Amino acid sequence: MAVLAIQTPEDGLLGALAPLGLGAAAGTALVIDLDQKGPRYPGEGSLASLVAEGPRRDDLTPTRSGLAVLRNGGVDPAAAREVVDALIAGWPSVVLRLPSEEVLREPDVVVRPLVPGSLFTHSPGGASVFQDLGFRLPSPGPRLPVMGRSTAATLLAGAVPTRSRWVRAWKAAWEGGWE
Numbered sequence: 001m002a003v004l005a006i007q008t009p010e011d012g013l014l015g016a017l018a019p020l021g022l023g024a025a026a027g028t029a030l031v032i033d034l035d036q037k038g039p040r041y042p043g044e045g046s047l048a049s050l051v052a053e054g055p056r057r058d059d060l061t062p063t064r065s066g067l068a069v070l071r072n073g074g075v076d077p078a079a080a081r082e083v084v085d086a087l088i089a090g091w092p093s094v095v096l097r098l099p100s101e102e103v104l105r106e107p108d109v110v111v112r113p114l115v116p117g118s119l120f121t122h123s124p125g126g127a128s129v130f131q132d133l134g135f136r137l138p139s140p141g142p143r144l145p146v147m148g149r150s151t152a153a154t155l156l157a158g159a160v161p162t163r164s165r166w167v168r169a170w171k172a173a174w175e176g177g178w179e
Helices: 013-026 047-053 079-089 147-155 165-169
Strands: 001-006 030-035 067-070 095-096 109-112 128-132
Touching: 013 030, 013 067, 013 095, 013 109, 013 165, 030 079, 047 079, 047 165, 067 128, 079 128
Parallel strands: 001 095, 001 109, 030 067, 030 095, 109 128
Antiparallel strands: none
C-alpha cells in the first residue's frame, strides 16, 4: 500500500485536479478528500457517509481497477481517522487531498502554479512540484507539463483520460522521482 498526501495552497482548480492526476497515475487508487470545504467530486458516496454509516466491505478494497474518488461531504478529518486508516489498509494506492490552508499532516507533494513575478511565496524545502501554465519560465523543481483542456474536462467529469501526458508525469511521484 502506498499513500501520498497532496496539498495545493494557491490554486483551487489545480487543488481539485492534482489529486485526480496523482491517483490516475497510480493505476488503481482511491482519492480521499480530507478538506471539509473540498470540491463536490462526482459520485454517490462521501467520507462523511462512511463515517456515519460505517464502511462496507466493498468500500474497503477496490472492486475494479482504476480511480475511485471519495469526496469529503463535510466531515472533520479527525472524526474520519479510523475510516481513513481502514481504507488505506485495503487499497493499493491512496491519495489524501489535504486542505489548502491548514496542515493536517505534512504533505508528500505540494503543487504550486508556475507563474511570472512573485505572486506567491514558495517556501523552501518539501517536495514541491510546479504546474507549467505556459509562461516558459524556469522551474525551481519538478515541472508538470501544461494540462490539456480535454484532460481537465475528463477528470472533472469523473473519468480517467486514456492518453494524457499530464497524468503520465504524475508517475514520478509514486516512483520517488520527486524526492
